[in-house]
Amino acid sequence: MRASRAEPGTGKRLMPSILIIEQILNGLQFGVMLFLMAAGLTLIFGVMGLINLAHGSLYMVGAFAAAWVAGATDSFILAMAAALAAAAAAGALTEILVIRRLYSAAHLDQVLATFALILIFSEGTRFVFGSFPLFLDVPQQLSGSILLPGGIQYPLYRLTLIGIGLLVALGLWLLTARTRIGIQIRAGENDREMIAALGVDITRLYTLVFALGAGLAGLAGALVGAIQSVQVGMGEPVLILAFVVIVIGGIGSIRGAFIGSILVGLTDTLGGVFLPEFFKLFMQSDAATQTGSALASMAVYILMGIVLIRCPTGLFGARA
Amino acid sequence: MQKILLTAAIAAMLATPALPETKVGMITTLSGGGAGLGIDVRDGFMLAIKQSGRDDIEVVIEDDQRKPDIAVQLADKMIQSEKVDVLTGIIWSNLAMAVVPSVTAQGKFYLSPNAGPSQLAGKGCHENYFNVAWQNDNLHEAAGAYANTAGYANSFIMAPNYPAGTDALNGYKRFFKGEVANEVYTQLGQTDYAAEISQIRASGADSVFFFLPGGMGISFLKQYADSGVDIPVVGPAFSFDQGILQAVGEAALGVVNTSQWNKDIDNPANAGFVESFQAEYGRLPSLYASQGFDTANLLISAVEAADVMNAAAFRDALRAADFDSTRGAFAFGTNHHPVQTIYVREVIREGDVFTNRIIGAALENHSDAYAVDCSM
Numbered sequence: 001m002r003a004s005r006a007e008p009g010t011g012k013r014l015m016p017s018i019l020i021i022e023q024i025l026n027g028l029q030f031g032v033m034l035f036l037m038a039a040g041l042t043l044i045f046g047v048m049g050l051i052n053l054a055h056g057s058l059y060m061v062g063a064f065a066a067a068w069v070a071g072a073t074d075s076f077i078l079a080m081a082a083a084l085a086a087a088a089a090a091g092a093l094t095e096i097l098v099i100r101r102l103y104s105a106a107h108l109d110q111v112l113a114t115f116a117l118i119l120i121f122s123e124g125t126r127f128v129f130g131s132f133p134l135f136l137d138v139p140q141q142l143s144g145s146i147l148l149p150g151g152i153q154y155p156l157y158r159l160t161l162i163g164i165g166l167l168v169a170l171g172l173w174l175l176t177a178r179t180r181i182g183i184q185i186r187a188g189e190n191d192r193e194m195i196a197a198l199g200v201d202i203t204r205l206y207t208l209v210f211a212l213g214a215g216l217a218g219l220a221g222a223l224v225g226a227i228q229s230v231q232v233g234m235g236e237p238v239l240i241l242a243f244v245v246i247v248i249g250g251i252g253s254i255r256g257a258f259i260g261s262i263l264v265g266l267t268d269t270l271g272g273v274f275l276p277e278f279f280k281l282f283m284q285s286d287a288a289t290q291t292g293s294a295l296a297s298m299a300v301y302i303l304m305g306i307v308l309i310r311c312p313t314g315l316f317g318a319r320a
Numbered sequence: 321m322q323k324i325l326l327t328a329a330i331a332a333m334l335a336t337p338a339l340p341e342t343k344v345g346m347i348t349t350l351s352g353g354g355a356g357l358g359i360d361v362r363d364g365f366m367l368a369i370k371q372s373g374r375d376d377i378e379v380v381i382e383d384d385q386r387k388p389d390i391a392v393q394l395a396d397k398m399i400q401s402e403k404v405d406v407l408t409g410i411i412w413s414n415l416a417m418a419v420v421p422s423v424t425a426q427g428k429f430y431l432s433p434n435a436g437p438s439q440l441a442g443k444g445c446h447e448n449y450f451n452v453a454w455q456n457d458n459l460h461e462a463a464g465a466y467a468n469t470a471g472y473a474n475s476f477i478m479a480p481n482y483p484a485g486t487d488a489l490n491g492y493k494r495f496f497k498g499e500v501a502n503e504v505y506t507q508l509g510q511t512d513y514a515a516e517i518s519q520i521r522a523s524g525a526d527s528v529f530f531f532l533p534g535g536m537g538i539s540f541l542k543q544y545a546d547s548g549v550d551i552p553v554v555g556p557a558f559s560f561d562q563g564i565l566q567a568v569g570e571a572a573l574g575v576v577n578t579s580q581w582n583k584d585i586d587n588p589a590n591a592g593f594v595e596s597f598q599a600e601y602g603r604l605p606s607l608y609a610s611q612g613f614d615t616a617n618l619l620i621s622a623v624e625a626a627d628v629m630n631a632a633a634f635r636d637a638l639r640a641a642d643f644d645s646t647r648g649a650f651a652f653g654t655n656h657h658p659v660q661t662i663y664v665r666e667v668i669r670e671g672d673v674f675t676n677r678i679i680g681a682a683l684e685n686h687s688d689a690y691a692v693d694c695s696m
Contacts, residue, residue, distance in 0.1 A: 019522045026514035123351065131355040133538055133567035138546055145548035153521070155546050158514065227546065228511040229538035229567055232355070237509055273515045276504070285503065293481045293505035 018152055023273050024266065029158045031265025032165025036220035037238055038245040038257040039172055040213025046252020047188040047209050050099065051107055053114040055217055055242065056235025057121035062087040062218025063225035063234060064125055067136040076139035080222055087218020088211040095210040100203075118236070126232050133231040136222075161223055168216065169258050176254055185209060189252050241268075244300055248307045250317025259315060264300050271299035341376040342628045344619065345398035347391050347419065348409035350383035354534055356563040357411045357608050358383075361433045363601055364593075364612030365408070371596065372620045380404060386411075388418040395419045399426055405628040406431060408615055411608075413437040413456060413484050424448040427631065429638070433615040434608060436657065438487055442690030445655045448631075450638055452615040454580055455657045455688035456484055459556035460491030462578035462662035462682035463529055467554055469682075470576075472527035473498040476520050476551070479531040481505035488531035488556070494689065501525035506532070513540045517547045525551060533558040538567050545571035552576070557676075560667055562606035565674040572667045572674060580662050581610040581647055582678050589644035604675060610646045617643040618650075653687045655694035662686055 041055050065086035070079035094117060102110045137143075142157045176182035184205055187195045196202040221235065228234070245264050249256025276292025283291065307315060346365065349358035362381060369377055380402055384391040391410065398404045406429040410416045416435035423430045424446040432440075432451040440446070441455045467475060477492055477500055479485035489503060501523040504516055520528055528551055532540050537559025544553065557579035565572055583594045583604065593613055597605040605613075618641060622628075625637035641650050653659045662683045665676040 016522075019518060022518045022521075023515055026512075026518060029514065030512055126351065126355070131350075131359050132563050133356075133535055135567045135569050137542070137569055143546055145546070153548050155514075155543075155548070157546060224511075227539065227543050229535035229542075229564075231535050231538075231567075234511070234535070237511065269515045272507075273519060289503050289505055290481075293507075297481070297507050 018150065019273075021150065022152055022154065023270055025152075025154055025158070025162070027266035027269035028262065029162050029165075029265070030269055031262040032162055032169070033220050033224050034238070034241055034245055034265055035165055035258055035261035036168060036216045036223075037242040038249070038261050039168075039254055040216045041239075041242050042246040042249065042252055042254065042257045043185065043209055044213045045246065047185055047192075048099075048103055048206055049192075050102060051110050051114065052099070052213075053111060053239065054094065054117035054121060055213070056239035057118050058087045058091055058214040058217040059221035059235035059238060060121065060125060060232065061090045062221035063136065063230045064129055064134065065218065066222030066225055067134040067230045068129075070136055071134075076142075076226075079136070080219065083218045083222030084215045087221070088215035090218075091214020092207055092211040094214075095207050099210065100206070103206075122232050129232075131232070133229045136225045136230050138226045157227065164223065168219075172254055181205075181208070241300065244304050246314075248304055248314055250311075250314030253314070253316040256314055256316030263303065267299050267303050268296075271296040275299070342378070342406065342619075342623050343402065343404045344377060344379045345395070345402060345404035345407045346379055346381045346409035347384050347394045347398070347407065347415075348381070349386045349411050350381075351385055354386050354411065357434070357534070358409070360563060360606045360608035361409060361411065361612035361615075364597065364605065364609035364614075365433065365616040366612075367593075367597055367600055368613045368616030368620065370600075372616075374620065374623070377620070377623060381409075384410070384415060386415070388415050391415040391419050392422070395423055399423070399428060405429065406619060408433055408619075410435050414482075416440065420449055421446070429628075429634070431615050431619060431638075433611045437483070438688075438690050441655050441657050441688055442693035445694035445696055447635060447656075447696055450618070450652065450656045452618055452658065453611045454660070454662075455690065456487045457491030457494070458580070458662060458683075458686060458688060459558070459578045460488045460529075460531060461495045461689075462664070462686070463554050463556055464492040464495030466576065466578060466664050466682045467492075467527055467529065468495070468497050470527070470552075470554075472496075472552075472554075474501045474525045475499075475527045475529050476501045476504070476523045476525035477529045478504045478506060478516060480508040480510070480536065482508045485531060492529050495683075496529075506536075510536060511539045513543050516540075517544055517549060520544075520551060521547070521549050527551060528553040530555050531558065534564065538564055541568045541571045541575070554578075557581075557607050557665065560665070560676060561608065562604045562675060563608070565667065565676075569674070573669060575667045576679070577665050577667070577676070578662055578682050579607055579665050579676070580658070580660050581607045582663060582665050582676050584677055585647060585663075587644075587646075587648045590646040590648075593646045604673065614643075614645050614647070614650070617645070653691050654696065655688070655691040656696075657688055657691065659685055659687045 044050055044052050062083035066079040066083040069082040102113055138157045142160055145153050145155045148154055184200050245260040249260030275296045276289050279288035279292040349355055382394045407423050408431045411434045413435040420430050429448045434453050436451045436455040477489050479488040555577050557577050560577040621643035622637035626633035628634050641652055651659050661681050663678045664680045664682045666679050668677050
């Protein structure tokens with residue numbers, strides 16, 4: 001053990017309050033990206049009553065499209081546009097070719113069929129892009145970190161993600177609350193047969209909602225792909241959490257998906273950091289780390305359990 | 321409804337294809353996450369078989385999809401209906417633990433090109449089990465030894481919460497003489513490390529040791545580079561192998577990592593391997609490819625010396641390890657795991673390609689901590 005050591009730049013022990021604020025920002029950023037996934041999932045479930053396991057594959061399609069376009073053009077904006085377009089197109093195409101035949105099927109048949117879609121998308125992507133992860137990086141203008149008030153150093157790209165996520169949430173709210181399409185979507189959630197009887201082209205509406213959900217998933221995949229690895233199977237872990245989110249928020253509710261995402265994001269992030277520290281107060285370091293980490297990985301499911309005990313249809317869920 | 325969604329979530333979790341005298345069954349990961357590792361092992365192995373020009377070795381290849389139950393089924397099928405003599409190929413330790421003990425108990429040989437769980441190196445060692453790569457702890461131990469020579473006194477250490485992750489942190493701590501600032505277990509398959517990076521920033525450590533294989537390492541390194549934290553990182557080669565370096569990009573430049581192999585180890589076998597691998601597959605080989613290549617050459621050397629039907633003679637031929645390894649001289653310890661030099665490498669850029677170069681040796685003629693528990 002040495003008495004002192006030279007420490008460049010950031011190495012000083014910071015105030016715990018700064019650490020807590022930083023972790024809250026991390027949780028928020030994770031939450032809003034989760035929201036982009038969960039919003040599509042909950043819309044598709046709410047409007048069409050369809051459980052779409054392949055939603056994670058659309059996330060992957062977005063990330064691969066972005067990595068490919070970014071590699072070819074060096075433009076991040078074009079890459080994001082490509083991700084949105086490719087995932088929306090892939091979504092619309094699967095809706096027309098496959099999903100459309102599943103609306104009247106039982107939920108377990110839907111699960112089986114969309115599970116098959118996961119395998120087809122994964123192996124198809126591997127066939128086209130190979131088994132090795134692709135490169136997608138944060139654009140030059142957004143790389144590095146900035147100093148926030150209070151002395152918090154935070155990556156600029158993650159702040160941008162929080163901003164984009166909040167903008168999309170606002171946009172979705174405006175779409176569902178203020179536009180004609182939004183009225184049709186909400187009506188579809190309440191009574192599908194009735195709006196079809198009223199002359200709304202339900203087939204077109206379904207394709208549109210599916211493409212919208214897919215596009216959002218693709219955008220999330222591309223945005224997150226820049227700071228994670230773009231590889232086959234990247235969507236499935238996010239999909240599981242997105243399901244947890246819509247169960248917590250209430251199925252079919254955009255507002256529920258938003259609140260649920262933020263709750264899950266914060267619980268997962270803060271739990272992972274502070275539970276092991278909490279156990280260190282009265283346990284040995286090794287054991288505390290193990291117990292805390294194990295409990296932290298269960299935290300979001302415990303949260304889901306508590307919410308379901310209190311409100312069985314989720315926080316904002318109307319239907320049983 | 322909730323129940324169906326839960327079922328759906330669980331289903332999603334599960335998601336992730338003249339008569340030879342010696343028949344080899346290769347079970348490895350060729351699809352799903354982590355397929356790159358299996359493909360490298362397979363390509364390295366088949367290259368050596370092709371170069372030997374032998375037509376008396378038949379290789380049957382099957383994909384385990386990184387699932388222990390499938391690996392077990394494949395092993396049963398290969399032994400019972402394909403009648404293989406030797407099995408090989410498994411990448412992941414949890415799959416190896418499910419397959420290897422039953423394979424060796426049925427009198428077949430198993431040559432591991434990658435996974436080296438501590439259980440199979442110590443009390444659970446077996447005369448028919450040979451590991452050509454390393455015991456799991458080895459590269460982490462070397463990282464600990466390197467941290468001492470680099471003058472680090474206070475490390476933040478991090479690995480996924482699963483058996484190989486625990487082995488990794490224990491391996492590092494076994495050789496590292498400094499203090500541990502914080503010990504963090506992440507979730508297996510975790511993709512966001514913002515929380516851990518904030519902890520690193522606040523920890524006051526002078527070095528970071530991490531074991532995050534595959535995609536986890538890509539995510540961590542990219543996010544770390546972007547975070548403005550400038551504490552040096554050290555890790556085993558698994559996050560810096562040729563297959564994933566291009567996806568990490570500049571974020572990995574200059575990072576020090578430990579490996580038993582690199583493409584610049586100076587011996588004729590290695591030079592020939594690197595050149596022919598590139599010619600055959602159009603990419604640089606990774607350490608996994610070198611392990612596959614060495615495994616096949618070990619097998620070929622044994623086939624040349626003895627008949628696989630004569631188990632005792634074949635076992636002696638394997639133990640002699642009379643082949644030209646890409647790592648230079650190659651020898652097995654008493655528990656049939658390699659005794660070898662583990663190098664320190666640094667990530668560099670050669671033209672457009674990110675790769676590694678050796679900057680020194682971390683541990684020489686290194687065996688493993690479990691050999692003493694093996695009675696063979």
